[in-house]
Amino acid sequence: MTAAKMISSAGESGQVTLARRDGSITALEFTGTWVHGAKVEPVEQVIKALGTSPKPHRLLLQSRNLGAWDSRLPTYLIKILDYCRQQGIEADSSGLPEGVQGLLRLARAVPERAGARRTAQPTPMLAEIGKAVLNGFKDAKGLVGFIGEVILAGGTLLRRQARFRWVDLLLCIQETGPGALAIVTLISLLVGLILAFVGAVQLAMFGAQIYIADLVGLGTVREMGALMTAVIMSGRTGAAYAAQLGTMNVNSEIDALKTMGISPMEFLVLPRMLALIVMMPLLGLYADFMGILGGALVTVSAFDVSLVQYYNETRRAVHLPDFGIGIVKCLVFAALIATAGCMRGMQCGRSASAVGDAATAAVVNSIVYIVVADSLITLICNRLGI
């Protein structure tokens, strides 16, 4: 056929001429080169020309001195044939090369399946809002259902009937805890540093640099240590959980567990949730100390406070209950991150993009949950005067 003529050829052109034969017969004659890039009259104009003249009964499709052709010619012809069918014109393509006829037959061999074509209908805004609300309800229902399943799985754990492998739990703990030390160190050290600088600018104005220790100490232990760790873990671990479980769903690994009679909630979700809930408070405490260290670095080096003074001031300001609040927050955040990550993973669709969506949704959800929960806990602590 036209294998040699695959490259687009500028400067070449194909012609189509409309000739009226006796009475009710019209002929379309194709000449020249019909390849991608060749100059060709737009098919709409040909159809328009067909439409303006008195309607023929028969349309002869013919070729003369037809040079190279590729998919361009059949697509052109299909448009004309479609038009003919709509208008009830009998089209005769026997005057075309054998190859073109074969391709046209092939393109029409399987009729379009009724209802298969998607029709894009613009949805009114009210419907969009309604859909969003319904989706919100569905999400909420999914969340409640998931939490219920987690609690049931937790029950089997307490009754020592949960089916999961301890080695999986240890692997998750390794991955969640020690694996995150480096980034937690970096972020919390820098946050401590930033807090110290922000406070120092104000406190130095009336010579109260020593109170930087109070600010940094209370700020990290009660608030920033837990919050920053949670944000890191939602990006690091929450997303990983969603992606892992999502991929397992795509590979039918979760189906395989179910048909084996092993609950994926116990086997996959439980170790992951446990690992995060165990490791988060430890990471949070570690972040607290790193934050205080960061604050000390700034205060001691730039604001004429000795390390001992800083240490004593921190001890005076920060008490055990403050650490308690930080740890409680860490526990709550851990549960929220693990829930969001595992839920999105388990609900994941069966395609590569669905896994990406699941990971994104896991991070976005967990950060929203974290910030809302943090505000609530802070508010409650404030009211109770802790």
Place this chain on the structure above:
Amino acid sequence: MAYGDFVIQRNLDFTIDHGDVFIIMGGSGCGKSTLLKHLIGLQRPAKGDVFYDERSLWQADPEERQRIMRRIGVLYQSGALWSSMTLAENVALPLSEFTDMSPAEISDIVSYKLALVGLAGFEDYYPSEISGGMQKRAGLARAMALDPEILFFDEPSAGLDPVSARLLDDLIINLRDTLGTTIVVVTHELASIFAIGNNSVFLDPETKTMLATGSPQNLLAESKDPKIIRFLTRGESDVHEPAA
């Protein structure tokens, strides 16, 4: 069977006898895999039920359903091995969860099952380290771990070369003959259908129901329905001899 409002198939009624090699066949998109999901307890039918020896799968309480499902083994299309475990751990998991065998006994059984599917020596490989065909065979070893009474295969020969596909067919027949396992296969591979099937159901996507049930040879010889004949002869309806 339906997804939401979209009905895939309706009015399905067929019986699989013990010791059958039962084929679920039909054109692409007719709901073969969906039917399988209903049979193995992954998806609740919109209406109707599945019975194992007179016992309902979907009316049963979860524990009863678990008990029924423990009698079956499933080979998924892609093998669906647990990617974080070695082949040996994959096969061993059901054994260690549902039997009280000692680790040594389990390891013996694992080696035996892997040897059955031609994977002796691959115990410590991870699924990502072996080829697709090997993953599928390892998946079969896992499905057979608990010596199930019924084995389900989802497109066993998809993605296998003709020789491996033939070997898998031989293995299926062997399992049936030696262990008396009932086999249910979802496939549209004509060669397999005629080589191993002795009972079948034909699903049609257009009328959304089953067109016939019976042995593939009988269907080809006796069916009057042009759709079935077309399917069983690769569209060359004038040929009346089985292809395999």
